[in-house]
Amino acid sequence: MAVLWQTDELATSQVEYGLTDAYGTETTEDTTLTIQHGEEITGLTTNTTYHFRVKSKDSSNNPTTSSDYTFSTQVTATTTIIRRVIDPDAPIISNIQVKEIKQDSAKISWTTSEDANTLVAYGQTSQYGLLAGDISAATSNHNVALTNLTQGTTYHYKIYAYDSSGNKGYSDEKTFKTLKEGEVAPPTEEEVPAEEEVTPTEEEEQRSILERIKTASRGFFARIWETLPLNPNLLGISETIFVGSVSEMASRVITPPVIIAGFPRVEELEPTRVKVVWVTDKESNSILTLASDVDYDPTKDQPYPIIMGNPDEEVLNHEVQIIGLEAQTLYHYEVRSRSKYGEWAKSGDRIFTTLSMTAEIFDIKFMEIAEESVKLTWKTTIPTRSNFEITDLSTGEKAAQEDPSYLKDHEFVITSLTASTNYTVQIFADDEIGNRSSSPVLPFTTTLSLEPPEISQVRIITSIIPGKVEKIQAIISWKTDKPATSKIYYEEGITTHKDLVLTTPLDKELVKDHTVITTAFKPGKAYRLRIESTDASGNASYSKDYTILTPRPRESILDLIIKNFEEIFGFLRQMKF
Structure with missing residues (x-):
């Protein structure tokens, strides 16, 4: 089973599939960046319905996923042989015209030598930034309307065309200018058609072949490599000469990687180490050259005396750790990346300053x-x-x-x-x-809450103080969740009215652990008491009412003898003689 799809930019290819929309199986990701995608699913069960969805990631690793689709396998297994016609030719773009130029719009038309999609990159600079057209179109006559333009402004544009084999054709950069208020449209821009077909010279033919190779798809190259071993003309050529020739040709036609805008970037900057990262549009190695400000000499062919990195890796996301640096020192650096064949991509000179050893x-x-x-x-x-x-x-x-x-x-x-x-x-x-x-x-x-203190962990301990006149000492302790004052309301007897008229002296110290000691209670009496705590804002909080019974005084031996005599004489007085 073959699954085909298109994306609006160069991206990878992968398919998830399974018996339900939970999938569970996926093809190996094809990291080739293309807009024409195809993945083959094998090992399927006959007479079965499968769910699948496709996934692609662009050169910045941004993912996208399609919605769920289904297909059903046949009752009996069949073998389908797909033969592809090798198409090395990119579409040729011609007859470019800019029509109907207005203050806020314009139309661009062109033709291609074969059916292709319709894409125009445009913007107010050569960086473009905007894209219009139909990625899924397949036609040789193309028309695109550009809207929401700014009046009296020069626009740059470039036309792209991808055929069904993924070969890319593109035009030179061109410009047009929108009209100012009240301005009349200029004559239509039109390319001059060729008057007659001229047989190219050998040099021109070589250049044409190089251009064809540059725009050919990766799949086309793969098919070339598959057929090379079958060519009898190569049997007498040594491996060294063959590899050298291929490498020399590749360096002429393969463009260097592009370092994505916004990179390189310095991360994890410290006094003696730093990490430098960057991203390229194609897999390539990771090299960083370095020099302190004292050692940097831009007049030399090699301004940087230190070279580090990984020359053998092939990645899109690059990272080099630099250690052993001097603190608070200015350094110059340049990152470089090169794919297996082709030239170097270089960032140009960049700088960073390491941090001070003293913490900031x-x-x-x-x-x-x-x-x-x-x-x-x-x-x-x-x-x-x-x-x-x-x-x-x-x-x-x-x-x-x-x-x-x-x-x-x-x-x-x-x-x-x-x-x-x-x-x-x-x-x-x-x-x-x-x-x-x-x-x-x-x-x-610090703030001041309007909530009153919360009273908790109340403890009451009473005891008799010995002496001629025995007294009761009560120790009342509690906690509050914020600093507050300390005060006890009390009354003798078991009462039910709300107000308690007697109080201990107010302790104005704002604390969270409270203790009040009083000797105002009498022995052998019942008391009702209540705790009050007030914070610095005057928010008062009250405990529930507590009832205590103070201890009675202990009787001495003399008290017991006197009481015994009173009982005896009291008994004799009741007798009659």
Whole structure:
């Protein structure tokens, strides 16, 4: 089973297939970049329906996937032999005309020597940037309308034509200019047709062959290589001479890779190392040449004394790691890529400066400021641990906190702060060999929540204080989730009304761990009490009511004797004689 499809730009070929739309099987990806795609699926079961979809990726590795399709195999297996006619000729484009030029539109027409699709690349510079036409067309007479143009502007354009074998033809770059307001259209631009057919000279024929080879598809070349071993004229030629001749021819006709715009790019820049990446439009090797600013000499044939990389790999995405650099130093570099045959692609001279060995602190952000904490993020140019000096501007008190982890991307929460208070913080970065750098002093103010404190973990302990007059000591403790005051409301007896009229003195210190000690309670009595805590904003919180029974005083031996006598004499007084 053969699956064929087209894309609107050069891309790879792959098919996923299976008994359901979950697929589960795929063909080996064909990394050949083409707009005409074909994949063969083998090993299928007869009389079975299969689901499939096609996938392609362009030279920048951007993927696209078709929707789901189905096909059914036959009841009995058959063998289909597909014979292809070798077509080495790219379509020849002629009779180019620009018609109906207006302020915001124009029409371009042309003819091709064979059926081909219809594509025009156009734009306000030779980089074009826009594409119009029909990628699926198959005709020799072509018309494309360009719309949404800018008036009074010169446009560059180039025509492309792909035939059914994938051979590419293209025109020279041409231009036209849209009309200004009120301007009359110029005469139609038309190519002058050939007056008579002229027999080409041998030199012209060689150039024609080279152009034909340049525009031929990769599939055409593959078919040539398949037939070469069958040519009896090659039997007497040594392998060395044959390979040398092919290499020499390839270097003349194969264009060098193109380094994609936006590359090369420096990544992971550090004091002593850096990574350089770039992307090419065809598989090629990865070479980087390097020189410090002192050693760089552009007047020499080789301005860069250091060469590194991988000369044997063939990739689209290139990466070279450079190590052993000097810190805080300017370097010149150039990346180079070459496919198996052809010339070198070179980026031209580029520069980078390595980072300082002393850490630089940057990109400091206050991510979250709360009542008692603040969350900071920041970055350092090399891994460091961090120390913090926090100053309370209302008291002048300083505190220190530390993050011992060696990191480049940092995050830390400073705690134990006071609500609604002005602070400053300074970050100190220590690298692994003890070098220290510091950030600017950064001010911030903690927030103040409108929510009252939350009271929890209440404990009440009572005991008798010995003495002539025995007293009760009550220790009442609790916690709040934010700093707050401490106060107890209470009343003797088991009461039910809402207000408790008696209180302990207000402790105005704002704390989270509270303790109130009072001796106002009497022995052997029941009391109802309630806790109050108020934060710095005046938001008050109250606990539920608690009921306690204070302990009774213990009786002494003398108390027991007196009580015994009272009971005896009380009994005698009740007797009659």
